[in-house]
Amino acid sequence: MNLAGRDLVTIDDLSNEEIESVFTLADEMSDSIGGQFGVCQGKVMASLFFEPSTRTRLSFEAAMNRLGGRVISVVEMSNTSLAKGESIADMARVVGSYADIIVIRHLWEGAARVVADYSDVPVINAGDGGHEHPTQTLCDLYTLKKERKTLEGLKIALWGDLKYGRTVHSLAYALARFGATIHFRPSPGLEMPEHVTRKLATEYTGRLEKYDGPRALDEKGLFPLDAIYMTPSGPHQLANIPAVGLEIELEKGVDALYVTRVQKERLGPESRLSKKGYPVVDRKLLREKGFEETMVMHPLPRVDELAYEMDADPRSMYFKQAARGLPIRMALVSLILGAREAHILQTKKPIFARKVSYPAYTRDTGIRCPNRVCVSSQETESRYIRPEFLIVSTDPLILRCAYCEHEIRPRYIASSKWHQGTAENKRYYAAKGSMISRINPDNIIIFDSESAAQEQGFKPGRRLVETGAQEGEKP
Ligand code: NCD
16 A cells, blocks of 8 residues: 555545544654755645645745755636636646645635546545535544544544544544544534434445434533434443443543634525524533533634633644644645655454445436535536436435435336347336346436436336336336
């Protein structure tokens, strides 16, 4: 295993051992930041930030400068040919011919993947809309590891805007992989998106319990707990009594409270909701029992959700998290550029991820990603991006966009095997019940409406015609 030449688009692009190897090198480099000059001499980093950034951009650029490499950068879309209608694929090809590595932040979800697909050099995702922010997760995990000496068995509460906050999505996957217990404490209306909780529940080995209890703030001024993800190795007294169990669990405190701001630049209809009831993490809250040892973490920037009076509190970690961005990004960049070798320790530590491989759906039958900020939904990009989905569930039928991971539940299906090119046999059925289980994923044809099916020459299956029933029938 070697990190040279690799892309980092999602945190799952790195194994647990590879993450630890980045930390080992970051430790070594932070002991002598000034001694790293020359490690990446002669290399050029393209730093493309099409969304505001202070920490991420400057720590990447500082990292490259301290490694002795050079940086070329763009900080506004309006200064590039993207403003003239150029696609990010064309931009990626061109920038990849000028630089040895590309770091990109973009407001479109899935943009980093497209840049990685089209450029010839490694690409690091520095945040793609509300999707993922894997290098922030490296800083967060590194801080947890430094402060707690281990990543296994930690209990972390994710707090605030879990819907649009990209940092908490990447962090949740990583914590699950290291066997942590995660408490979800969203501001009401800003719960973790379903595609994230489904991924946690199906691709990692822990258990996800949803909590449907009262939604008012509790007496400690905490958000109501929305769900809990439990590491498989932890003691579970929660088995059959989730609601009661969750409260017991809460009384025991957490290792870290990971606070996030409202991502107001991404809010949709929730903007009204989120204004009220976004409680502040302050000294009073942290005086509560159970928080004596709790670290306060935040990816920053903070707005109103984290009181300045916390800054002097030894439990506050957010400036350390930001400062650690430098050695982490120095280590990452030098590993990806092949300027340093990764020392991967093969350990016998348990793996908390499952190997799942979902069938892909790539037929163009009119299914489009519903996410308006998905890269595949953009006018400039839809000229060349072919919609691509993973079939993550068949009952009910759920497709996951391969770019932004948002989900879609199409309602109609057909099988290419059944119609065998014969117009008379081209029938579509409701995507429900036994019908779908009879179709081999390679043969499935999916439509999101009856009109889409009919436009493509399919007629309703017998049951749909006779009863209008939402149920499949035998072909
Ligand atoms: C975060 C981001 O950009 O997603 N900031 C960061 O990179 N440290 C968090 C945020 O903007 O709220």
